[in-house]
């Protein structure tokens with residue numbers, strides 16, 4: 001049997017190391033160019049990313065959060081408006097809606113995909129609704145044909161949160177190319193990660209692209225002429241250089257994730273007390289491999305996580321508290337039980353180590369470790385039952 005190895009939830013340095021001299025050269029070139037904000041490298045990255053996603057325009061910015069804010073602002077979403085979204089996401093999804101002065105309206109998720117439940121969206125539409133903000137969570141692509149048809153029927157804009165889904169497709173078409181705008185994060189753990197913060201917005205609408213580009217630079221329409229109150233949200237040239245080196249590898253990085261997802265499926269499929277994510281999902285980029293460990297409250301899941309940790313296997317819970325139950329959103333009035341599927345998931349989900357450089361040995365260690373942790377749980381329950 002292999003020696004136990006420490007398994008991190010991700011290993012960012014290894015990916016940058018693998019790119020070696022090419023990356024070093026690209027970074028040094030920017031350093032010596034003296035052009036650190038904007039310039040040819042940023043423009044080249046925007047062109048290359050537009051080609052990858054298949055949209056006419058890409059506006060780079062400083063983060064995925066800013067991408068969402070810029071898209072909503074440019075679509076004239078603001079005070080008095082509602083945006084329908086999911087509460088089972090990173091906080092920034094809803095925070096961006098609030099940041100433009102609008103109100104997030106949360107709809108529960110589909111229990112099989114963990115994505116915005118499109119069957120429930122129509123009931124949440126009001127005269128104030130301006131946009132839908134679906135999230136391709138964990139890289140799982142939402143049914144964008146249905147989503148766009150629904151939005152069109154109600155005259156709503158669609159901003160896709162693609163932060164976790166660079167390289168994902170729906171019906172063979174990249175996410176971020178379906179909605180009025182697609183918002184990507186280049187946070188280091190994402191499928192296409194920078195060596196720091198970064199983000200961008202994809203769109204086919206030239207006017208929207210222009211507005212977003214201006215808003216990202218203090219609402220500046222021409223040099224020192226400010227037509228709107230905007231932001232300072234730019235992608236650094238150094239980050240663009242890193243991203244340009246990594247972008248040609250995106251497909252193979254995603255393929256590695258897909259391969260690992262299938263290996264997890266094979267290795268874990270026979271285990272009891274565990275719910276696997278749907279495995280046969282074309283276009284899934286597997287930013288995360290999220291299993292569910294059902295049990296009372298979070299007890300079983302937490303116990304399994306602790307047992308894995310003791311074996312050197314580090315997992316993460318995305319996300320332990322749904323957005324609608326966060327202290328910052330208590331004023332929205334979503335009490336406990338208001339989104340039962342989302343709240344149930346928050347008690348049960350556990351993200352296993354998943355990154356392109358995860359070795360077969362590490363993955364086997366996770367599979368064995370999880371089998372052992374689940375067995376331990378069953379044994380401790382049996383013990384409790386015989387000693388009430």
Ligand SMILES: Cc1ncc(COP(=O)(O)O)c(C=O)c1O
Nearest residue numbers: 063064065090092093163185187
């Ligand atoms: C679903 C989702 N939306 C938005 C964001 C925000 O992206 P950033 O961290 O680049 O601001 C993230 C980042 O974790 C995310 O996961």
